[in-house]
Amino acid sequence: MYIGYSEAETFLRNCEDAVIITHQSPDGDCIGAGFGLKDILAELGIRSRVVCSDEFPSRYGFMTKGVENEDFEPKTIIAVDIADTKLMGRYEEIYGKKVQLCIDHHESNKNYAEMTLLRPKATAACEVIYNLAKYMEVNISRHCAMCLYTGIATDSGCFKYDCTTPRAHEIAAEMKRSYDINFARINRYMFEVKSRGRMMLEAKFCELMEEYIGGKLVIAAVTQEMMKNLGIACDELEGLAPITLQLEDTEVGVLMRERESGEFKCSFRSADEVNVSEICQTLGGGGHAKAAGCTFKGDIEAAKAAVIAAVEKALK
């Protein structure tokens, strides 16, 4: 059932001992939303813990470290930034059918929870949570503001992409007026700082970027072997997808990265007019119009062929 801010407030004010689930391959938005919501619940005197099927990457440590994840038998199950229970990884089996409240911004949300606060035009789940906290008139702590800013900044490419709402800018302005936070340092760690290995990998992108369909599609594929040679982990590749869009004629860019399991995780980006969420839905995935994803089992050539065929069809 889709709900509004009022019902979400009633639910949150009356819940107890909450588990907050974030999606696998966690990014700035689900981590920010999870830990931001935990801070808001703490303001209400409600215990919670944030869980994720994968480890939180170390660069998000300023949100996750030093936060007490109390041990309790959960009475409340909340999902943030999760469009589909299969994105919960190993938590799908435990909690997938028991989610009472989902707070999300993906238009592809499967409406799997008892109650879903969905704002498909919001830049980030963190934008929805900020608006909810303001609606509830709950205090937003400095740590909470850092978390919510991070989600908005990372999901919008630091206010660069089309998904950036006026509200996202307003929230950033409000935070900059209200908190003594080093936003530039957050942005530096989210968008600039990288390991030597990652830097080498980005340098390899010139060779990796293959053009198809007259340059309208660019695919960059990174295998496990390449990651080993470069001494880099799969999650360090997270921010690379936008790089596939840097040539002028490119309309769709796809980063394909091989998981240890041999699956290929594909991150699609649209430069402007093509809706990649629709393309990914035809491939069993989903996401936003300008940033979406899907997963392939099997070999890289077959996966590439499927991507090319799907994009070709969409461009027609």
Place this chain on the structure above:
Amino acid sequence: MYIGYSEAETFLRNCEDAVIITHQSPDGDCIGAGFGLKDILAELGIRSRVVCSDEFPSRYGFMTKGVENEDFEPKTIIAVDIADTKLMGRYEEIYGKKVQLCIDHHESNKNYAEMTLLRPKATAACEVIYNLAKYMEVNISRHCAMCLYTGIATDSGCFKYDCTTPRAHEIAAEMKRSYDINFARINRYMFEVKSRGRMMLEAKFCELMEEYIGGKLVIAAVTQEMMKNLGIACDELEGLAPITLQLEDTEVGVLMRERESGEFKCSFRSADEVNVSEICQTLGGGGHAKAAGCTFKGDIEAAKAAVIAAVEKALK
């Protein structure tokens, strides 16, 4: 003489046939400020033309193309985003001592004009001009909004850097609510799209980036010969300076690029706490705390040694 919005309004409403000077090696902010101010003057029925010692790079064509630069004997001289008359290039001799109004945001502004509207905390000259237009209650056309947004976005690294004011975000929010502008497309052209040659050059940065002072200083130097080999023009290197900050320990990053004249133009960036404007002032240059520049004549090794010594002194 430093003035406020009121005096600037009086001056602009009563001026005629204005030349608007932008700085050499033009960037998004001076071009946006120049053409944005021209639009504002046009709303007041005042003729103007925007001049620059260098050609405007083609990626700024959406601001400069199709704008009528009428021919007239100037009666009014205005400078935008110019801290020092020597940044006017060949226009310094003609107009350097005749500037009646300077609109700027550089704390290093030399106060060379009859009247200077200086807002050293503003993100960009375009932020000052937007605020001035609002103060004057002049209509801001769609083209003007595109120009002013571009200046704010480019000078802030798309709202990423410390210089990003709350007001910059508020202006972006106001514009996104008021105009049907494809902001993401502007950002794509400002921050993402590049030539194959530029992409190759960025890939070369791994090898170019030299660490000094225990990794706290990174220098990347690009000579004319390298540019020729890569088929790239000097102005295409403009956005590379922030890349020098991408390793975690780096506090100061310096991009040195050789002009055709053999001079080295040095762009300094600070990751967080070091004030590079102060460093550049000791080297005959200037700018902002986090982004500043200077120029060296002579050979590259001497230039590097001077940079290293100046940064070492500042770090102490």
